[in-house]
Amino acid sequence: MHTWHWQTWEEMSYLTCSLLEAWPHGFFTQHFWPRSPEELTMVLHPDASGYRLKQVHGNTVLTPGEIVTQLLSPNDEVNQNQEDYSVLPSADGLVSEQPLQALWVASADCTPVLIADEKTLQVAAVHAGWRGTAAKIVPQAIARLQAQGSKIQDLRIAMGPAIAGEVYQVSTQVAAEVGLSIIPQEDEKATVEALHELPNPPLLPDPNPGKVRLDVRRINFLQMEKLGISPEQIAIAPYCTYQTPEHFFSYRREKQKKVQWSGIVSR
Template sequence: MHTWHWQSWEGTPYLTCSLLEAWPHGFFTQQFWPRRPDELIQALHPEAAVYRVRQVHGKTVLSPSEIEASPERDPQVETPDELPPADGVLTESADQAVWVCSADCTPVLIADVQRGQVAAVHAGWRGTAAKIVPEAIARLEAQGSQRADLRVAMGPAIAGDVYQVSEDVAAELGASVLGPSEDSADRVIAALQALPKPPVYEDPHPGRVRVDVRRFNEIQLEQLGFSPEQMAIAPHCTYQQPEHFFSYRRSKLKKVQWSGIVSTASRS
């Protein structure tokens, strides 16, 4: 069983996962706001080069060379508007740090135990419906990773028992694990509820259900052949733990917490 541990930097808490213990990494809490990755990297690996993107709830995953080549990037002004739009970043060499931010969406950190390369993914419901995590896996494989060597940790996010969405949103998520269908939303939801550890829960409001976005991502990984030993899900909910995490659903404030991981040298 993978374990999650509270760490401290400058007296402030952040989370790490035993699955990723070979890589400097952290799922940072709201207490670090408004510090950015170029500061937070000091807690992980001060010499690492920092890479992030302008998150847009899509499925694009970029490498550092693609970020640096982007016509939108101004290296002198590293504000979100000057970053290329994407929701995932993967490394190409050692000592590169990749970062994503989230409030209720799922931060996903991926690492290759042989090549040392890593990825960071922002998986909200839209990105999950578009299968951004499998897209990141495919990008890593295109660079030489073997699926069996990958490890995936999903950080704090809104839990399924409190994440109310429309039936249409649930059906869109459902298509990512059941495949395209002409069935009504009701029928798709019924099929989802028949799955082991169903990712959809009942809601008392008509036309609404509750969804576990991290479970949808887990199912997508299971369908790619990932074993339970290759995956870990944080036992933390951004909505229900205001002492540690921002939640846009709870407060409607546009504040985030950052998650990052640093690549290492190849072990082969």
């Protein structure tokens, strides 16, 4: 069984997973807000370079090299500065290419996914909300790792704190859109019914008509299972952002623009 551990830095806590213990990594709590990923990189590895994205709930996955290229593109007249959030390329996943690249994603109920390869030692960081999950962002990131030589059996994946299915109310339309990523059906109703019938179903009933409760992490788990990843290669944090206000910010709970950062460093 994979274990999760609280680490402390300057009296603030962040979470690590035994599955990724060979890589500097952390799922940081809201207490680190508003520190930048550049500052948090120092916590994980002082020699690493930090990279982040302008997250847009899509399924684009980039490498640090592609970020730098886009920041330096000549038709871009804005200030080429990673501190200026507005100029960062839009994407929701990052895959390392070299050692000592710290990859960061921000989340406030969406699922932060950190991936590492035991053989190539490369890593990926993914922001998987329901839209990104519907568009299979985690399989996209894994495909990019495979293009760089990763084998499915060598991957180790940790899904960090996110809103739990039991409290995440969505419309049946949203549930069906996400469900299509694992069980293609002819219509919305059939998809929702099929999701309810799965073992350990990713959908739970909701008292309101036209609503259900959606477990986004479970959907991501099932997408990875379809790729041939075994359950032993995946760890899911036992924390819900919505139900753990002492550690995590939740957009659904507080409706503020705050985030917590999750990051991992390639070796």
